[in-house]
Amino acid sequence: MTQIDAFDMVLFGGTGDLVMRKLLPALYHQHQDGNLPAEGRIVCLGRSVPDTAAYLDKAHALAKGYLGKHYNDADWASFAARIQYLKLDANKPDEFGLLADTLNEFPKRTRVFYLSTAPDLFAPISKSLAGVGLTKGNARVVLEKPLGHDLASSNKINDEVGEYFEEHQIYRIDHYLGKEPVLNLIALRFANTLLEPLWRREWVRDVQITVTEQVGVETRADFYDKTGALRDMIQNHLLQLLTIVAMEPPASIDADAVRDEKLKVLRALKPLTAEDVHTKVVRGQYRAGAVGGQPVPGYLDEPGVPADSKTETFVALKAEIQTWRWAGVPFFLRSGKRLQERLAEIVINFREAPHSIFGKTGTPNRLVIQLQPDESVRLYLLAKEPGNQARLRPVHLDLDFKETFTTRSPEAYERLLMDVIRGDLSLFVRRDEQRAAWKWVEPIIDTWEASPDAPKAYTAGTWGPAASSALLSRDGLCWHEES
DSSP states (O other): OOOOOOOOEEEEETTHHIIIIIHHHHHHHHHTEEEEEEHHHHHHHHOOOOOHHHHHHHHHHHHHHGGGOOOOHHHHHHHTEEEEEEEOOTOOOOGGGHHHHHTTSSSSSSEEEOOOOOOHHHHHHHHHHTTTTSSSSSSEEEEOOOOSSHHHHHHHHHHHTTTTOOGGEEEEEOGGGSSHHHHHHHHHSSSOOGGGGGGSSEEEEEEEEEEHHHHHHHTOOOHHHHHHHHIIIIIIIIIHHHHOOOOOOOOSSHHHHHHHHHHHHHHHOOOOOOHHHHHHEEEEESSEEEEEEEOOGGGGGGOOOTTTTOSSSEEEEOOOBBBTTTTOOOOOEEESSSSSEEEEEEEEEEOOOOTTTTTOOOOOEEEEEESSSOEEHHHHHHHESSSOOOEEEEEEEEEEHHHOOOOOOOOOOHHHHHHHHOOOOOBBHHHHHHHHHHHHHHHHHHHHHHEEEEEEEEEBSSOOHHHHHHHHHHOOOOGGGGG
C-alpha cells in the first residue's frame, strides 16, 4: 500500500449535507483505524458558521447520529483536533487569500480540494485557487457529480477546470466504484481462473444491473426535476458498473491500464437510434402509492415539482456491446425512485446446460453481486433436493462480507478519500470515459425532448412500469426478482 504523506484536506461546502453525513464520518473512521498520518489536517469551508468552535459543535451533534456504535468521545476529541474551519464565500475570490495563508503554513503537504458544491462553482473555485497559487505541485481536486447535464455542458466544466488543474490532478468521484463488492468483482474476475473462461457470450445469457430506491425526491426537487433518473444514475453509476462487468483483463492494476479497458467498453456500446429509444428504453414517473406500508404522494404532488413535469423517476434500458466477447448478450440497466426495495445489484445469468438429463430446469446458474442494502456475492447453482425424486432446486454459495471478514468494511467514501490522498486514480473517472458515456446517453435525451409523450406512470411501491418487464420478456427473459 502506498505510503500516505502529510496532507491538508480542504472541504468546500463544509456545512453541507455531504460533508456532514459522508465525508467527515469517513475521515473519522480512517482516523479511528489509525490510517491517517499525525500530520493530516481537515480544513472545512463555509459561510453560515462563524468560527471553528461553532463548527465543531455542529459537526459533533450530527456525528453521534451518523456514526452510531462507532462513535466514542475520546476518538472524536482527537479527530476534532484535526479540523479547522474557515468562514469563506466560494463566490468571492478576494477571500481565498485567507485559505492560502492557512495552507502555506505547511507548503510541502499534499493538498486535496474536495468541491462539495454546485457544479457551476467548480470553475470559479478552481480559478480562485489558481489565483492564490494553490493549484501547483502536489495539489488535487475532487469533483462531485453531476458534471453537466449533457455532453456540451460536461465538456465546458472539464475545459474550465482543466485550465487550472492537469488531468492527473482531477479526481471525478463515483462512490459506487468504491464499494467493496465492486472491488471484489474485479478480484473475482482477474485474480481467479474459475470464472474468466465463462465470462463471455458463449456462456452468459444476459446481465442485469439494478440500482433502486424507496425514497422520493425528498428536499432535492429543484435539482432532481432538472436532472432525472437518466442523468442522475444511468449516465454515471450504472454505466460505470457496466464497464467493470464487461471490460477486458487490464495489463496491470495501474489506474490508466484499468481505465483504458473501461473506455473501450463505453466506445463499444451500440449507438441508439430514435427508434431504439422507443423500443429499448422505458421511462417512468411514480404516482401516489405506498412504500414500506406508508402512503406517499406521486411525483407531481411533491413540493417544488411543477404540475406538468415530464421528468423521469425511473429508467430501464437494453444495451448491447459490439465486441467478440459480448456480441448478442443483452445488458439491462434499471434505476428508479419510490420502488419496492432499496437495492443495488449486478446479476450475471449464465446459459442453461447444452443438454440437461433432468429435463428443462428453467433456472439458470447466476452470479449475484449485491452492493446494497447488504454487501455480498452469491453464486446460484442447481442441486438435487433430498429424497427419492430427482428434483433440482437452486442453492447458493455465499460470500457474506460481515460473516467472512471480522474487520470493519470501509464505506465507499472512506476508500476513495484515502485513494485521493495517496494519489491513486484507479477508481476515479477519466475525462474520456465521461465523454463517451455522455455521447452514448445523448440520443435518449434528444429523443425524449422531441417527444410529446409523458413518462409511463407507475405506482409507488412497485417495481416500476409494466413496460419494464415487457422490455425483457421480448427476449424471453425476466428481471431477477421475477424469476
